[in-house]
Amino acid sequence: MAASWDTSRYLTLFAGEATEHLEALGKDVVTFEKGATPEVVDSMFRHAHSVKGMASSMAFEATAKLAHQLEDLLDALRADLARADAQVADVILQTVDALSTHVKAAVANQPLPDSAELGAKLAALHRVLTKKDTPVPAPAPVTSTPARSSPSSPELEAPAPFSSSSSGVVDPTTPPRYSLRLKINPASNQPGVRGFLAYKRLSTLGNVFDLKPPLDDIKAGRVPQGVITLELETDQSEDAVARTMRTVGDVELESIAAVVKTPPAPPVAPEADPSRVVGQEPARTIRVRTEVMDEFLDQAGELLLATSRVRALSRRVPEALRPSLDEAVDHLHLLVKGLHGRVMAARMTPIAVISDRLPRAARDIARRRNREVELVITGEDIELDRAIVDELADPVLHLLRNAIDHGIEPPEERKAANKPPKGKVTLAVTRQRERVVLALSDDGRGIDVARLEQAVVERGLMTVDQVRGLTERERLMLVCLPGLSTATDVTDISGRGVGMDAVKRAVEQVGGTLEIETKPGRGTTFRLALPLTVAMVNLLLVSVGDEVYGLPLGKVSGVIETARERLPMSQNAPVLQFGQSVLPVHELSSLLEVPAGPPSQGQAPFVVVDGDDGRLALAVDRLLGQEEVVLKALSQPLDLVPGLAGVTILGNGRPVFILDVARLVTA
Amino acid sequence: MPKKVLVVDDSVFMRDIIKDIFAAGGFTVVGEAGNGVEAVEKFKELKPDLVTMDLVMPYRNGIDATREILRSDNKALVVMCSALGQETMVMEAIEAGAVDFIVKPPRAEDVLAVVKKVLGEA
Numbered sequence: 001m002a003a004s005w006d007t008s009r010y011l012t013l014f015a016g017e018a019t020e021h022l023e024a025l026g027k028d029v030v031t032f033e034k035g036a037t038p039e040v041v042d043s044m045f046r047h048a049h050s051v052k053g054m055a056s057s058m059a060f061e062a063t064a065k066l067a068h069q070l071e072d073l074l075d076a077l078r079a080d081l082a083r084a085d086a087q088v089a090d091v092i093l094q095t096v097d098a099l100s101t102h103v104k105a106a107v108a109n110q111p112l113p114d115s116a117e118l119g120a121k122l123a124a125l126h127r128v129l130t131k132k133d134t135p136v137p138a139p140a141p142v143t144s145t146p147a148r149s150s151p152s153s154p155e156l157e158a159p160a161p162f163s164s165s166s167s168g169v170v171d172p173t174t175p176p177r178y179s180l181r182l183k184i185n186p187a188s189n190q191p192g193v194r195g196f197l198a199y200k201r202l203s204t205l206g207n208v209f210d211l212k213p214p215l216d217d218i219k220a221g222r223v224p225q226g227v228i229t230l231e232l233e234t235d236q237s238e239d240a241v242a243r244t245m246r247t248v249g250d251v252e253l254e255s256i257a258a259v260v261k262t263p264p265a266p267p268v269a270p271e272a273d274p275s276r277v278v279g280q281e282p283a284r285t286i287r288v289r290t291e292v293m294d295e296f297l298d299q300a301g302e303l304l305l306a307t308s309r310v311r312a313l314s315r316r317v318p319e320a321l322r323p324s325l326d327e328a329v330d331h332l333h334l335l336v337k338g339l340h341g342r343v344m345a346a347r348m349t350p351i352a353v354i355s356d357r358l359p360r361a362a363r364d365i366a367r368r369r370n371r372e373v374e375l376v377i378t379g380e381d382i383e384l385d386r387a388i389v390d391e392l393a394d395p396v397l398h399l400l401r402n403a404i405d406h407g408i409e410p411p412e413e414r415k416a417a418n419k420p421p422k423g424k425v426t427l428a429v430t431r432q433r434e435r436v437v438l439a440l441s442d443d444g445r446g447i448d449v450a451r452l453e454q455a456v457v458e459r460g461l462m463t464v465d466q467v468r469g470l471t472e473r474e475r476l477m478l479v480c481l482p483g484l485s486t487a488t489d490v491t492d493i494s495g496r497g498v499g500m501d502a503v504k505r506a507v508e509q510v511g512g513t514l515e516i517e518t519k520p521g522r523g524t525t526f527r528l529a530l531p532l533t534v535a536m537v538n539l540l541l542v543s544v545g546d547e548v549y550g551l552p553l554g555k556v557s558g559v560i561e562t563a564r565e566r567l568p569m570s571q572n573a574p575v576l577q578f579g580q581s582v583l584p585v586h587e588l589s590s591l592l593e594v595p596a597g598p599p600s601q602g603q604a605p606f607v608v609v610d611g612d613d614g615r616l617a618l619a620v621d622r623l624l625g626q627e628e629v630v631l632k633a634l635s636q637p638l639d640l641v642p643g644l645a646g647v648t649i650l651g652n653g654r655p656v657f658i659l660d661v662a663r664l665v666t667a
Numbered sequence: 668m669p670k671k672v673l674v675v676d677d678s679v680f681m682r683d684i685i686k687d688i689f690a691a692g693g694f695t696v697v698g699e700a701g702n703g704v705e706a707v708e709k710f711k712e713l714k715p716d717l718v719t720m721d722l723v724m725p726y727r728n729g730i731d732a733t734r735e736i737l738r739s740d741n742k743a744l745v746v747m748c749s750a751l752g753q754e755t756m757v758m759e760a761i762e763a764g765a766v767d768f769i770v771k772p773p774r775a776e777d778v779l780a781v782v783k784k785v786l787g788e789a
Contacts, residue, residue: 189770190754190757190768190770192754192758193754193757193758193761193768196758196761197761197767197768200761200762201766219754219758221754246784246787247766247784247785247787248767248784249767249780249781249784249785330754330755333755334754334755
């Protein structure tokens, strides 16, 4: 039956929300298997209920019916928790999977699958559960299922799948918090700098939270009524904070008060209002399509570029006009940067978006492979740019699969090795300055490096001598060799393998790095260090012939100027002395296959960069300086050209290719 | 004991104005410098209680000099001297560790108020 309004407009929204509910439900089932509590069954019921409501609004009758049956089953369970067992959990998961298939079919505009058989199963189970005299089945196998748990912080167990805020969680180890109200003297002629100074001074005392207005507004002088409010987490006394504030001119501390910590919110009770979706989201949010956020970022980036073009032009106006123009451009730049920062902040997404799927995945993999696994996830509230989070979903799943499949030993083998039969896999997310580090560790058998080397040689990927020349770190990185990882028979002897090259590629594509650590018999850790955002990059601009190229500064180790004809030769090729080492010299023009400029007289610049195969020196015609730019991804067909990482537009409007230094030489 | 001040500015005229303000306020100006390199040297030599630092100077600008001074003594008190319209640079200097700033042209009462606050005498 078609609804009276055009439902296709809502299809994307429906798919997104229904998927989120189903993922959360799947996650709840894992908790449920560890022990059925009224809270978790309530939460599952609410998710099923929401899916039912949405499906019937969209006139997806079959989906709505299935969700309704699931809802009935959960309702019956609520009345009698003792009847929860592994069989019930399995049927619930099957239903969740079936509902996901329904949603996918709906999005693809295909007929909804036939779930009659599953429906019958649900109905039968429902009958059993509501029949009073049925014998109580055996309790759920609590110990043999993987589960996400964290002994130190039981809050992590709370079903709050998309909340990124940790507020309300009382942690006895955090220092006291104060709520401060500051006022900038209205007569101050630089209120922005005054406010910034106060903020800086306070941040030397502890951590600042809930800064209002946001820092970029303060810096730009947008402080309504001169009032700044913030919370300060510090070990210092109230008096000491007040004393510090007294040393800041033109800013008065109007009030300071200790913040009373709020206890964790009680689980949300099931609500009667079917139009409400998950009740756990604490912040008021609106849903925005990811593409819209991409467009925002693009536009904000364009604005930054446009501003630097104006700045470049201002150098050409008469001297007398320049100061006021510069001031205006400075202000504009600050505003635009603020906007850009805001857009970037809006794109930040908690890792939970991907880690929420892992408990369910861990359970399934462990069951299939007869492993006992406990999955512990910490720090999933930490946020990263949406684009990076999206790129990481598959790699992280790969790593988890490998950890359970090849890392964790079967229970008997673990017992024989004097280990607890249940293996432990940890995903620890931490923020380390400007990077977010995702460490996935297992306490399994570790990587057998000797056998890995042997496999590499056997497959003809490297010679014995080449392998011998590798450092410890490089040896471990062999698991990421493309030819190796696709060979299934190798995965078990190497202990790793499936798709590791894809993992490494994905991590590097977003500007991150992958490190591996392993201890025989003790386990393996994969450490992904990721940038918070993808879009800004600092470049060293160089010219070759008529062209300008950008080298990411992060990959540049140094610059040396020396006469070309005086370079020493090694094996008929020029080399460059850099510190203690001697580096191969490559002409950037020949690597890029572009004409070089006229040979320079006297000193010529060489840029020392870190390539995939070690350091090397690039001969360029001229160094043009540094610039922080907005990186734009390459579109087809340029994204297929090896050695190019992206493109940007300089202040003078000139497009510049950003070189993928790591791959320049191997390309 | 009067507090010791080092005045850094590339303009002799501006240094004289600031020196007079300090003298009238009961401070001792123990030295002056006309560029960032000199500022760092004089700071290490004279160990003043406070430095006033111009932002834009030849050889080494005020921000770099401030950074260098704080590297040699992380308790050093550096107050920036800036003109209107240099907010971005002032914030950069604060980021580098400057404790406060004075807006040029300096007015005696403003300068003394800021300096006394910074020294904890207000």
